Amino acid sequence: MAARARTILGLGVAALAVAGLAVFALVFRPLAPPEQPVPFSHAIHAGDLALDCRFCHWAVETAPHAGMPDMETCAGCHWPVATRPVPERLAWVRVAKLPDHAYFDHSVHVAADIACASCHGQVAGMERTRAPDRPWTMLFCLDCHRARQTPIHGAGRLTNCHACHR
Amino acid sequence: MPATGEAMNGTVSRRAVLKGLAAAGLAGCGDEASRLSIPYADQPEGITPGVPAWYATAMEFQGYAQPVLAESHMGRPTKLEGNPDSPWARGATDAFTQAACAILYDPQRSLAIRPGDWAGFTRVVMGVPAGGLRILTGTVTSPTLARQLAALTEAGARWHVHEPVGRETMMRASRLAFGRVVDTHLLLESCRVVVVVDDDLLGPGPDQVRRVRGWAEARRHGQPRLMVAEPTLSTTGAVAQDRLAVAGRRLPLLVEAIAAELGLGARRPGLTEAEKDWASAAALALGVNPGRGVLTVGAPLPAESLALAHAVNQAVGNTGRTVVHTEPVAVVPRDGEDSFRALVEDMAAGSVEAVLILDGNPVYTAPADLDFRSALVRVPLKIHAGLFDDETAALCDWHVPLAHALEEWTDLRAPDGTATIVQPLIDPVFGARRRHEILAAVMGESGAEARRIVMDTWRPFLGEPFEPLWRRVLHEGVVPGTEAQVARVTASARRLASPIADADGLELVFRPDPTVWDGRYAPIAWLQELPKPLTKLTWDAVAAIAPMLAARLGIADGDVVEIAAAGRTITAPAWSLPGQAGDTVTLFLGYGRQRVALPGAGGYDAYRLRLADSPWVLGGAGLRRTGAHVELATTQPHRHLHGHEELLSPQPEPAEPPSLYPDWDYPRFAWGMVIDLDLCVGCNACVVACQAENNIPVVGKSEVARGREMHWLRVDVYHDDDGATHFAPIPCMHCEKAPCEMGCPVNATVHGPDGLNQMIYNRCIGTRTCSSYCPYKVRRFNFFDYAAIQPDTHRYLRNPDVTVRANGVMEKCTYCVQRIRRAQIEARAEERPVADGSFTTACAQACPSRAIVFGDLNDPRSRVAALRGDPRHFAMLAHLGTRPRTTYLARIRES
Amino acid sequence: MARHPILPPRQDYAMVTAEVADVAHNPVIRRRWWLAMAAAVPLVVAFLASTGLLFWLGTGVWGINIPVNWGLAIINTVWWVGIGHAGTLISSLLLLMGEGWRNSLNRFAEAMTLFAATMAGLFPILHLGRPELFYWNFPIPSTFGVWPQFRSPLAWDFFSFVSYVLVSLAFWYVGMIPDLATLRDRSTGAAKAVYGALALGWRGSAVHWARWRQAYLGIAAAAFHLVISVHSGVAMLFAGGPIPGWHTTIFPPYFVLGAVFSGFAVVIMLAIGLRTAFRLAPLITMRHLDILGRLLLATGLLTLYAYLADAFHAWYSGDSYEIRTLLDRVGGEYAWSAWTAVTLNFGAIQLLWWRRPRRSQAVLFLAGLSVAAGMWFERYMLVVSGLYRDYLPSAWHTYDATLWEWLLFAGTGGVFVVLFLLFARWLPMVSIFEVKEELERRG
């Protein structure tokens, strides 16, 4: 009978382990690049043409948000497109997302000489834009915030909660 | 069952449904919003994602400008701040102005013109012969509106004015004293003595910001004496050093006594000892301070008394120094004080073919004895234009949704006359119409554009080159050279007020409500839940009676009483208010609305007892208990200090116990706040500013009654044993040795390197230990999903830089950390230090008396650091060793 | 003096075994069991309903507010965990002191402890604004890299509650293994399989017994320390904040005494219930009740001393807020809770100075009931009157529990009873082998 008990116990543990793995896989699955309204390639623009990120993401040095290029910016180069009527609504599917309770300001990070790629990954190589390989967990942010001498808060590590949460 | 948020008529089930809906809605839209990123087709100038744009404009209060800078996030107005360039506002605002954005997005605003469309409306109004047209407005200071009205009058139409809290008495008094209408401005800042007879100088009103600032400046530089005689406790009475509670009918006698004492051959009336003492003290004070004092008499008194006061001020040499008369800022209608009565009589006589009621609700606010309602229905064509489809709109043939000031193109003048061009931050949200376009349509110029109409007004004034000058006045929000011209007038022979007979029975005293005013703000949940300065009541109006009277009649707070006067009766919840004159009952206007009222709001309709001839005082009233009782929601059930005077004053050394622990050092910044209790007049501007800045939800009457209001900043009011009243704004103290932080098991509230007591909503699991441990009880808890029961439209009102708190988390004042961060980031970008005063918290920014000072204690030159050295400086409950960063300057108590 | 023997004469091992093990098979007892069950199940439904609504809408369904943001939930937690303490105390302390008479009481006392501690552990989780996140109290690595704040009494209580429940479980189970073996060897079929699995193959080997004894004494020693520390921790939850009426060093001993006091009260009630309902009079004798009565009186007097000492501290501190709270407790809005506590706690037990009342089941039961209720009111007084008026008069606000709080409280009572009935039905509610040991010791 004790033998039976042990079998039941074993099965239970096994089931738990499987469930755990499933959850883990769901949380940390590598995000596939989503379908975009226009087959835009960072590989061509940022890679081959070596455009500066700021050429399109114009607000990144001055604003919390990096800013998305308006269609006039696209038309500036794609002149044949410009002759055609420009769609009045172009809805990109975001790949870079932070939870609402985390306040990230691009300008100050750029000012602190943090390369775009250090968070966004090698976008210049992406045919289809996808989320960075490392998920943006709090630990991801802490990697730098623990290390860096911070220009804003002076002494030491920028690990105080109000740095990002309000 | 817990009923929550009647603001959104919630019972639990109702709440739950709402919650469900909201959840669904938010999820759907929220997802959409965060899933997609939609750039502009053509990026407009001056819009940077995540960086608010600021525009200079003005809000409107009783026709007067309240100049502001409006913050706009991606085209959404979210917050207003006083315009620092306006000589009248100097950067401050009152509570109503802080609530303006909430009005803009109010879900009850009328959505559509009815019964037809705009074209149909223009066709109808063009058919009206100008001769038969009457236009009814509130007070008008707008030059453009005046221009249009003049044109219409030219064409034969007649313009009338109705303002429930009107200036008729002042105008009448001005005619008596000077033979014509002038405005009277009090330069409180240069006063040594201010004698007030029933005039709530520092209370809510179109000129509150300037007067409170003046008073505060006077207090800073000296100890001006404020002497008040009034029937019911007002803000002014609360901060007075020498206050006499006396019935309204006795007040004219006091004025005469003062005049007599100062040698103006008035009769010496029979006064009681107390009255005599007060009057002679006042007269003496005025006499020994020639040119440095003010005698001001309020609208409730007869015009003769006001005129007498003009004479007194002139006699003691105040006129021209502390009392300045100017040409009227508000345009005076043809019939002057009797403008409204004239209209009603003509309507009743059937001689009016069409009436256009532009932004007003006379059906609700007209004095009962005029019977406006039945007069109105006799008018063949009735047109109403207003923000809400209200009682008046219901009786009119046409209703046109009116644009909110944030949607308007117009111009307004502040009480000192300086004009502001009102520019829209947003197109009319609910298909509303701008007032100048409506009038233009009446004049047959449909399709005229408000912006053009306003520009046409100013072209001659600004001159050439017009465009750059126009841009400049728009950008600065003030038109230079528009302040009211000083009027050289002298008070002529005086006629004394005919004494009011001592009618037996009680005396009714009418007052505008401190948070919903004359009722125009009754639909606004923010202002309904804003605690009234002296009672801390929310969602309700009471009939205030003297504690002794309450004791004599055995009336408890909340007992419903029946009040009868002049053959009409109303029932109202009673409330005993310290400082109320013995045989008077104070009734507050603004409640008992029939339409667009909020479900939670209680109160009664005081207009039903109001008479046209004596709108402020009414004798011979009766009062009796009905036996009924209603629950009143006050945020401060205990308004007595219970002998704890030490809470509001410095403690004998050593105030603070020694600490076992080494001190933390705050290397870069050490944010702190000092609040001067001597300057606070409890006006609530800070409370609403905080609510607007920090996405603070409204929870509804029953939740407030349960002690669950969410305001991060509260203004405590206390009465002490010697009858004095004290105000004390209480934000989070940001203690350096914070007990709350010790209680949290998950590091959800901790200390920052700049000394902020941080609250991390997304880490909070809701043990509420922090609040249990907080000696100041400044923390607020989301007992329900309050964010989800806010009106859907209020989502546009939210400050994107502040987290919307979830169900079950604690929240509290953060010293507006989002502003601190922005200032630090901007300073970093421009590689300069964060200068003192370059930014401040929402509460400090709004405060008209500048009683709240915020800054960096590490900066020895900062104002806050300087104030910490003041001998009046103290920390509340210092003996607990919490080391608060928010500290106080004690009130100065004379004698 | 003529004492009743702890156990009546002419008992032999087999009879003992039968008396305990065969309870389940007696038809009369079964009927009583089902009646008790029928009474308790509706309360379980109430528990589920009130918990469901709480999770759906939020803590707002309770009457709590600012300042009184702790209400019945915390009161009940302190009350339940207090009750739990007597069980452990009887089992451990008396075992260590070699008090043989405990052997008839310890088993169900431990069960009571276990279930009471479980109920106590439920409330702190239910009362959270976001109960699903309670595990953040535990130092587990996470993607946000933040740890618990170990200075907080709540963190302490989290550890102590977890330890306490697990230790009580271990103590109870280890002590029960030999009896489970007995049941295994007397039963057949499925029951035999289950008892067999639970008995872990126990066969009463001398060496096993020897090691078992070493372990059992070790566990007892540890458990005894928990009795002291756990409720001290609970006391810290209040003493940790700078709140008048809370912030005092006497709280830990004060709480521990009160806890044991209330615990003995419930043990008495259960003992009387068992010996009458389940016919265990031969094993749980009048002598047991007599001893329990004395203990109740003694712990009661100690608690009374704590009350007086607390009041004295408040007065002696000279702190105006402390004194105001003290006066408010005896004369203020919630004075009723204070006076009810004093009356119920120290009124009935005065009868226990005399032997005759101590020998009357009715008197003892009512005394126990009175104390159990009294101690609940004491906690009400401590929590509510501490919070509703602390420092700034502007923040004062009263508190009234809502229907849902009362239902939840009653509900946990129901869950407790159901658990206890299941235990009484399926497990040996008196320690068979320890009674035999006692018999043997007395020859």
Next chain:
Amino acid sequence: MFCLLAEFATHHQLREAARAAHRDGYSRVDAYSPFPVEGLAEDLGFTEDRVPWLTFLGGVAGAAATLFIQWWANVVDYPINVGGRPLAAWPAFLFPSFEVGTLWAVLAAAIGMLVMNGLPGGGHPLLRFEAFHLATDDKFFLAILADDPRFDEAATRRFLEDLGAEGIWEVPP
């Protein structure tokens, strides 16, 4: 055969028998009783005190581990200013350490005892043996295992009879 099983009426007889068997040099002997009999194990030569030590060590380990985790988490890994107090709050850290130490001590004692006793040990030959079931009720048994070097079926049986066993059985494996 697994063992020879002898039943005795009282624990006094059992102790006699156990001592005798031990004296006789039987090493694979075990005695069974329905309740712990003082000194019975010692009669069989039981002298160990591993369980108490295990309990003690478990407690120390638990306390130490908890103390370390608290210190490391609040001082090393994520130092945060809480209430203006020092990062290392030893008095506070002691409380959880004590609680968890106690828990580990108890678990060590319980689990250690079971493991050393070879429990859970289902399917033991004696448990399958009907007559033995009284061992948990009111009878006392002595078992001499077949794999005992001095085991000799006839001799051992005689030996047990001499000890006054009320019954003797051959227990099959």
